[in-house]
Amino acid sequence: MQRRIPRILLAACLPALLLSACAEVKPWQKGELAKPAMQFDGDPLAARLAQHVYFSKEGASGGYGVGGGGCGCN
Amino acid sequence: MVLAATWGGCNAASVGQGAPEFELPGASAAVKLSELRGKVVYVDFWASWCAPCKQSFPWLNEMHARYRGLGLEIVGVNVDAKRSDADQFLAQVPARFTLAFDARGDTAGRYEAKGMPASFLIGRDGTIVAMHVGFRVEDKGRIEGEIRRALGVN
Numbered sequence: 734m735q736r737r738i739p740r741i742l743l744a745a746c747l748p749a750l751l752l753s754a755c756a757e758v759k760p761w762q763k764g765e766l767a768k769p770a771m772q773f774d775g776d777p778l779a780a781r782l783a784q785h786v787y788f789s790k791e792g793a794s795g796g797y798g799v800g801g802g803g804c805g806c807n
Numbered sequence: 808m809v810l811a812a813t814w815g816g817c818n819a820a821s822v823g824q825g826a827p828e829f830e831l832p833g834a835s836a837a838v839k840l841s842e843l844r845g846k847v848v849y850v851d852f853w854a855s856w857c858a859p860c861k862q863s864f865p866w867l868n869e870m871h872a873r874y875r876g877l878g879l880e881i882v883g884v885n886v887d888a889k890r891s892d893a894d895q896f897l898a899q900v901p902a903r904f905t906l907a908f909d910a911r912g913d914t915a916g917r918y919e920a921k922g923m924p925a926s927f928l929i930g931r932d933g934t935i936v937a938m939h940v941g942f943r944v945e946d947k948g949r950i951e952g953e954i955r956r957a958l959g960v961n
Contacts, residue, residue: 760922761886761915767856 819919822938826850826929829914831884831907838882838907841933847874847957848929849881852915855896856887857923863942864900870954871904877958878931882907886915886923926950930957 774780820827830839851867853860871881881904885893888910909915918927922940930936937953955961
């Protein structure tokens with residue numbers, strides 16, 4: 734019986750501990766995030782080209798906000 | 808933590824309220840807001856990595872040249888963690904107005920800057936007259952109008 738209390742306490746404290754890792758990044762703290770190395774795509778032009786080929790090949794239309802029927806001609 | 812965030816929101820800078828005081832290191836001497844009382848102060852938070860900030864500097868220089876004599880003081884508060892980043896930016900885009908350096912972001916935090924750049928127009932009595940987030944070329948005229956009104960020129 735005596736052992737259960739600390740366990741409950743631990744269970745209650747764990748979310749609080751995890752939450753502390755989710756700090757909000759303020760607008761003036763985004764210097765590191767603004768670095769080129771932090772971008773998902775290395776080169777914007779290459780990324781656009783790859784995306785164009787991707788949606789043409791997939792034959793899906795509108796997935797990236799651009800119409801296309803899979804002919805690769807748009 | 809959540810409580811602290813909401814609490815911080817309660818005393819955030821807003822139009823009609825007194826501008827939070829700050830004292831920051833400047834380019835040569837310290838910059839203290841209360842020492843500028845009696846002037847119209849345009850506090851602009853900027854960072855070296857912020858593209859619209861780069862766009863805004865020539866316009867800020869223009870406003871400085873035009874209204875300095877009428878009592879306008881532009882204070883560009885840099886929020887870069889590293890001073891060298893700011894210096895590199897300034898080498899490309901020179902600033903002729905007053906600069907201050909808030910490397911820890913304390914002042915930006917007290918003003919609750921909602922984005923970059925964020926600017927606060929402070930009247931001669933020390934109350935905030937207008938606030939802006941971001942910089943768009945089409946807003947130049949409107950902001951200049953606010954500056955003129957705060958200065959009392961028409």
